[in-house]
Amino acid sequence: MKGLLNKIGSLCISRGKGKESKQQYCYHNKNNRCGDWCPLFSEPIEATNDRTVIEICRKRSLYFTELIDMRE
DSSP, X not given: XXXXXXXXXXXXXXXXXXXXXXXXXXXXXXXXXXXXXXXXXXXXXXXXTTOEEEEETTTEEEEESEEEEOOO
């Protein structure tokens, strides 16, 4: 799975080969985007097996083979 944190900190995910990345939305409120402004959203962490992890709400962890961080 490939991920992107865009310039404003929104999380976008691309699943599958050649797929376009899509904006992710909050599990609690589908009207809000998922991103780094949420207090339950962790900074990316380098994990084993060349993966990067982001912990999000409800103690979920997202593992990325590639994560592009465009935040300034």
